[in-house]
Amino acid sequence: MSSFSNERLGAPNPSSSRILIYHLRDVVKTREAEGVAFRLLVPSLQIAMGEKVALIGESGSGKSTLLDMLSMTLKPSEIGSFRFRPGAGAEPVDISEHWRKNRLNRLGDLRRQRIGYVMQTGGLLPYLTVRENIGLSRRLLNMPGDEMIEELAGNLGIRRHLDKLPHLLSVGERQRVAIGRALAHRPSIVIADEPTASLDPIAAEKIMSLFIELVDELHITVIIASHAWRHINRLGLRHLSHVTRRKENGHTTETVVSG
Amino acid sequence: MGRALVLRRFKNVFWLANRDYKNEWQMSSFFVIALAAVLAPMMILFGLKFGIIGSMLDNLIEDPRNREIRPIGSGRYDRTWIENLRSQTGVNFIVPRTRAIAATIQLKSEKASRILSVEMLPTDRGDPLLNGLDIPTGLHQLVLSESAARKLKAGKGDKISGSLARRFRGRSERVHIDLTVVDIAKPGAFSRDGAFAPVYLVESAEAFRDGQAVPALGWKGDKPKDAGRTYPSFRLYTRSIYDVEPISKILLQQGIEVRTRAADIEIVRNMDRNLSAVFWLIAVIGLIGFSFSLGASLWANVDRKRKELSVLRLVGFRTGDIIWFPVIQSLFTGVLGWVSASLIYLGVAYTINEMFASQLESGDTVCRLLPEHFLIALGLTCTAAILAATLAGYRAARVEPSEGLRDI
Numbered sequence A: 001m002s003s004f005s006n007e008r009l010g011a012p013n014p015s016s017s018r019i020l021i022y023h024l025r026d027v028v029k030t031r032e033a034e035g036v037a038f039r040l041l042v043p044s045l046q047i048a049m050g051e052k053v054a055l056i057g058e059s060g061s062g063k064s065t066l067l068d069m070l071s072m073t074l075k076p077s078e079i080g081s082f083r084f085r086p087g088a089g090a091e092p093v094d095i096s097e098h099w100r101k102n103r104l105n106r107l108g109d110l111r112r113q114r115i116g117y118v119m120q121t122g123g124l125l126p127y128l129t130v131r132e133n134i135g136l137s138r139r140l141l142n143m144p145g146d147e148m149i150e151e152l153a154g155n156l157g158i159r160r161h162l163d164k165l166p167h168l169l170s171v172g173e174r175q176r177v178a179i180g181r182a183l184a185h186r187p188s189i190v191i192a193d194e195p196t197a198s199l200d201p202i203a204a205e206k207i208m209s210l211f212i213e214l215v216d217e218l219h220i221t222v223i224i225a226s227h228a229w230r231h232i233n234r235l236g237l238r239h240l241s242h243v244t245r246r247k248e249n250g251h252t253t254e255t256v257v258s259g
Numbered sequence B: 001m002g003r004a005l006v007l008r009r010f011k012n013v014f015w016l017a018n019r020d021y022k023n024e025w026q027m028s029s030f031f032v033i034a035l036a037a038v039l040a041p042m043m044i045l046f047g048l049k050f051g052i053i054g055s056m057l058d059n060l061i062e063d064p065r066n067r068e069i070r071p072i073g074s075g076r077y078d079r080t081w082i083e084n085l086r087s088q089t090g091v092n093f094i095v096p097r098t099r100a101i102a103a104t105i106q107l108k109s110e111k112a113s114r115i116l117s118v119e120m121l122p123t124d125r126g127d128p129l130l131n132g133l134d135i136p137t138g139l140h141q142l143v144l145s146e147s148a149a150r151k152l153k154a155g156k157g158d159k160i161s162g163s164l165a166r167r168f169r170g171r172s173e174r175v176h177i178d179l180t181v182v183d184i185a186k187p188g189a190f191s192r193d194g195a196f197a198p199v200y201l202v203e204s205a206e207a208f209r210d211g212q213a214v215p216a217l218g219w220k221g222d223k224p225k226d227a228g229r230t231y232p233s234f235r236l237y238t239r240s241i242y243d244v245e246p247i248s249k250i251l252l253q254q255g256i257e258v259r260t261r262a263a264d265i266e267i268v269r270n271m272d273r274n275l276s277a278v279f280w281l282i283a284v285i286g287l288i289g290f291s292f293s294l295g296a297s298l299w300a301n302v303d304r305k306r307k308e309l310s311v312l313r314l315v316g317f318r319t320g321d322i323i324w325f326p327v328i329q330s331l332f333t334g335v336l337g338w339v340s341a342s343l344i345y346l347g348v349a350y351t352i353n354e355m356f357a358s359q360l361e362s363g364d365t366v367c368r369l370l371p372e373h374f375l376i377a378l379g380l381t382c383t384a385a386i387l388a389a390t391l392a393g394y395r396a397a398r399v400e401p402s403e404g405l406r407d408i
Helices: A063-070 A095-100 A104-114 A130-134 A136-140 A146-156 A171-184 A201-218 B002-023 B025-062 B079-086 B146-152 B199-209 B241-253 B262-304 B306-314 B319-359 B371-397
Strands: A020-033 A036-048 A052-056 A078-084 A115-118 A189-193 A221-226 A241-246 A252-258 B068-071 B091-097 B104-108 B115-123 B141-144 B159-168 B171-184 B194-198 B233-238
Touching: A020 A063, A036 A063, A036 A221, A052 A063, A052 A201, A063 A189, A063 A221, A078 A095, A095 A104, A104 A115, A115 A171, A130 A136, A130 A146, A130 A171, A136 A171, A136 B002, A146 A171, A146 A201, A171 A189, A171 A201, A201 A221, B002 B025, B002 B319, B025 B262, B025 B319, B025 B371, B068 B241, B079 B091, B079 B233, B091 B115, B091 B199, B091 B241, B104 B146, B104 B194, B115 B141, B115 B146, B115 B199, B141 B146, B146 B171, B146 B194, B159 B199, B194 B199, B233 B241, B241 B262, B262 B306, B262 B319, B262 B371, B306 B319, B319 B371
Parallel strands: A036 A252, A052 A221, A115 A189, A189 A221, B115 B194, B141 B171
Antiparallel strands: A020 A036, A020 A078, A241 A252, B068 B233, B091 B233, B104 B115, B104 B159, B141 B194, B159 B171
16 A cells, blocks of 8 residues: 555645555656657556546547556556556556566456446447347356346436347447446446547537446446536546647657646 | 356357357358358369269279280180189189180070070189179089070070080081070170080080080090190189289280270279369369458458457457457358358259269269268368468457547
8 A cells, every 4th residue: 555655746636545546657658650759648647446537638639548558458658657456455456567578368357357448439349239238248257137237228228229239229329338338347447538529419418427427326436538528527527637738849749647 | 267267258259259240141141152152063073073983983893894804815724724823812713714616505495486606604603794693503504694595585594405516527416405594694794695604514515516525414426635624715803903903914924915904994093083183173272262262351351340359359358269259250151151062062963963863873873972071071161261260360369459449
């Protein structure tokens, strides 16, 4: 636990009593494409269990890069330290160690068990019914419980679609299914990347409220990325500080995220 | 614990691959049809090759005439020489032959009015031409060739009479002999009018013609000179068609020119080899072509399904699990294509065999495959399918979980 004491003065929301699910220090990802370099810096990031965090910024500002690193699907270029606590009672896991030793399957196991993911547009498997899509992670983890899926579908208002294939559903309904799938196996954290970007504003607001309501009820930590979000404050999410600047040489964009 | 876990993961991949395959049934059936279109003609081609050449080879092996070695011209072979040859490995049957002219006999049956002049062929137990028939023994039995029996209207067990004529000391003489037809030879055994008779009867006929006495039959003449008896020819059959060449060589070394059907046998065996080579060439080209087209489509599938594959990676499927995805689907195509091709083959083979049925001896088929040929076809198809899928599988496994997650 001592490694989780706050080392930086003036960090946002410093609170020693919180149980941290993510604790990142000096994590850097550098990407270069067509002569333009992009650099994402995370001097310090702490996310507590049960917290609801929002990452707001324009597209191309590195939100997705950060989310991929947090979901352990993208290897950071440099890591000071990167710890992830799989559950409330569990010891934190040293993710940087896994990356260094290239233990991709270990990371896959953590992801399968502990992380739920809501994608920009569904990301549902077209050949599975809504019920099977929602239950996919549960099936992989050998978790029983069809009632759980029924209940979740009821809460999401898609119970009547359970035995349909996704292509028969509207975009909004599919997004509800995606939320269902991310929550069904009771992960420790749900990561959502622009979950409502493809919806009209009214539907977007409705689904987002429902989403937040559900994670609150299930005590699941959530990180949501969005480019523009009017009603964020109403849902009581914590902003991560996000600064993008262009370097003097003109072809390096640097984004600093902390919180 | 490890094994159960692996099994469960494989079951999950199998389930997903199966659902995807069924969901894209149009695409899937297209590939099944494409495979069947390659495989079915190959199976029919091989079936024809196997059926036709197989029948030809079977006939060659079964037909005793292909195991015959005939000496050309006449020689002087004594009993000892013939016994020596009989003990040679590879020799199945040998009897001495008398002079052809002296071996004719006139036959008359009560049922037919005509007198028929037939050649006598010396025979003995184990004569391959009389396989499965009663063998004549003693001096009063013979087996008629099919054409002789027809002309004499004689059947098995009938009594007929034979007669021989000679000029002896300036006078024409004729003797008669009662004979029993113990069996009728098969049509293929001897095509002319002939009679298979015990060696002793044939020898007796020759002795009578030569003016000698045959006491056993009451025929009078000069005193027979038994010592140093030689024969101008012999009837020789080897055990198999493969013994024809070595035995011929032994005879050639002794200066005996022979005639065999070795050339016919060699032609069919050559044809078998060449057709097999042609068939395998076509099969390999076909299967490689199919593997490439299936491989290319599976490869393209990885791109098409990038997003779905990345979702699978994201929910925690391991690299090793994802490789199975295209492999399982490819195997589905392989097995279904093989089943379709087999059904097409069975239908076509039935039709072909029906078409030729009237022109074939019973038991011969034009188009034929053994059960193991179907299994070999399945094995080759599945191997090709797995090879085609491996590259795609490897590529699929390299799809990053974060790839294709966003539509940028």
